[in-house]
Every structure is written in structure tokens, then in C-alpha cells.
Amino acid sequence: MSNDVVLVTRENHIVTWTLNLPDQRNPISDQAVVDRLTELIWEANRDMDVRVAILTGAGKGFSSGGNIKHMADRQGIFGGAPHQQRNGYRNGIQRIPLALYHCEIPVIAAVNGAAIGAGCDLALMCDMRIAADTAVFAESFIKLGIIPGDGGAWLLPRAVGNARAAEMAFTGDAIDAQTALEWGLVSKVVPGAALMGEAHALARRVAANPPHALRMTKKLLREGQKLGLESLLELSAAMQPLAHHTSDHVEAVEAFMEKRAPHFTGD
Numbered sequence: 225m226s227n228d229v230v231l232v233t234r235e236n237h238i239v240t241w242t243l244n245l246p247d248q249r250n251p252i253s254d255q256a257v258v259d260r261l262t263e264l265i266w267e268a269n270r271d272m273d274v275r276v277a278i279l280t281g282a283g284k285g286f287s288s289g290g291n292i293k294h295m296a297d298r299q300g301i302f303g304g305a306p307h308q309q310r311n312g313y314r315n316g317i318q319r320i321p322l323a324l325y326h327c328e329i330p331v332i333a334a335v336n337g338a339a340i341g342a343g344c345d346l347a348l349m350c351d352m353r354i355a356a357d358t359a360v361f362a363e364s365f366i367k368l369g370i371i372p373g374d375g376g377a378w379l380l381p382r383a384v385g386n387a388r389a390a391e392m393a394f395t396g397d398a399i400d401a402q403t404a405l406e407w408g409l410v411s412k413v414v415p416g417a418a419l420m421g422e423a424h425a426l427a428r429r430v431a432a433n434p435p436h437a438l439r440m441t442k443k444l445l446r447e448g449q450k451l452g453l454e455s456l457l458e459l460s461a462a463m464q465p466l467a468h469h470t471s472d473h474v475e476a477v478e479a480f481m482e483k484r485a486p487h488f489t490g491d
Contacts, residue, residue, distance in 0.1 A: 237275040246283025251291040275431040280334040287343030334423035348379035356416035362398035434472035
């Protein structure tokens with residue numbers, strides 16, 4: 225497996241994952257990309273020193289989604305009999321939304337260019353999204369006569385609402401960054417040259433917080449998408465004592481009382 229399909233950089237508690245197939249606009253359907261990206265996510269889960277991740281693309285595009293050339297040639301997940309293609313999707317690209325859903329640290333998508341098809345859905349798999357002003361988003365599967373095979377039908381309505389998700393999915397038309405901001409698909413639009421700086425600034429604000437509480441907060445937000453209020457309250461009641469018994473909680477309270485900046489260690 226080639227590790228250079230997704231580049232990794234580290235700055236203190238922040239890790240950046242960069243899709244690195246710029247000549248192809250960073251497709252994510254190839255097995256090497258799936259394997260590497262899911263591997264990095266599980267590594268982050270195990271490393272308590274990592275508190276937040278940034279996901280972006282090399283070159284001009286964020287991600288083109290599926291590899292259209294492989295689709296035309298019936299290669300990879302696009303090849304074989306129907307039952308083989310089914311398993312190809314399940315053991316291939318569908319591992320990415322599952323891995324990101326279960327990623328314990330917050331993930332910021334820094335959308336530097338076109339996010340098309342599964343590339344649009346990849347941005348939606350992240351917890352927060354910042355876009356360059358040149359970015360475009362398209363749930364474009366219908367244009368190729370296929371459906372969102374990577375969870376887009378679950379992800380998109382949660383980001384922009386049912387009616388706008390239907391418009392994007394049924395037309396396949398692209399929306400620009402400003403429209404994405406107005407629709408709630410992204411939280412901020414910045415000039416392209418400022419994108420990574422803004423993403424890192426947000427990441428530093430997140431990483432400044434206690435890592436155990438941060439991971440548990442993300443878990444509660446995830447569970448809150450499917451639980452009723454009573455069940456979520458029970459889960460919160462069970463998790464809160466874990467937070468209360470961390471050294472970081474003690475440090476946070478002492479720092480508040482002493483009117484100083486806290487220093488969190490992950491203990």
C-alpha cells in the first residue's frame with residue numbers, strides 16, 4: 225500500500241491529512257486511498273495526543289469523488305458482477321464514511337476546490353467545513369446515471385435540509401461556495417490563500433480544550449443524531465463522571481477560579 229496517496233503533517237495536537245492525487249483531482253474510490261485514509265483515522269483514535277484533524281486536497285481540487293476512468297474501464301470497485309460490485313463498495317469506499325463517523329477527534333474539511341460526487345460527501349463526513357471562495361460542491365451522481373453509493377443520501381439532508389438535498393441530488397448541479405455558505409453546507413468561506421490558515425486557526429481553538437472531554441462531546445453529538453432525548457440524557461449522565469474524574473477537569477476549574485489560562489495534558 226502506498227502511503228503517499230494521503231500526506232500527513234503534524235503541528236502539536238493538530239494533524240493534517242492531504243489527499244495527494246492532484247493530477248486526478250484526488251479521487252477517493254481507489255483502494256489505496258481508502259486503506260490509507262482509514263488507517264490514519266484509526267491511528268488518530270489511538271493517539272490521545274492528537275486532538276483535531278484537518279482534511280484537504282492537494283492541487284486545485286478537494287476531491288473528484290469516484291475515479292471516472294476506472295468507472296469507464298470497469299476497474300476496482302466498478303468491476304465484476306453485481307454481487308462483486310456490492311462487496312467492492314462495502315469493502316472499499318464505504319469504509320471511509322464509517323471510519324470518519326467513528327473518528328473520535330473532530331475533523332475539519334478545508335475545501336480548497338471542487339468537491340464533486342463522493343468528494344462532496346467526503347466534506348460532509350467531516351464535523352466542520354471551511355471553503356475557499358473558489359470551491360464548488362455537487363452531489364452529481366445522477367449525472368453519471370448512478371446513486372450516492374457512499375452515504376450521501378444520509379449525509380446531505382443533515383447538512384442542508386431535505387428540500388435542498390433533493391435539489392442537489394436530483395439535478396446533480398453544482399453550487400458555489402457562497403451558496404454552500406447560505407445553505408449551511410459550510411460554516412465559512414475565505415480567499416483560497418487564507419484557507420489553510422483559517423483551518424488551522426479553527427483547529428487550534430478546538431485543540432485548546434481537554435482531549436477526553438472533546439472526544440466524549442463528539443461522541444454525544446454523534447449519538448444525538450439517532451437517540452431520543454431520554455436515552456441521550458442517560459448516556460450523558462454515564463459519561464459525565466468520566467469527565468469529572470480527569471485531571472484536566474480539575475485544571476480547568478482551578479484555572480477558572482484563578483483567572484489564568486489552563487494547561488491540559490490529557491490526563
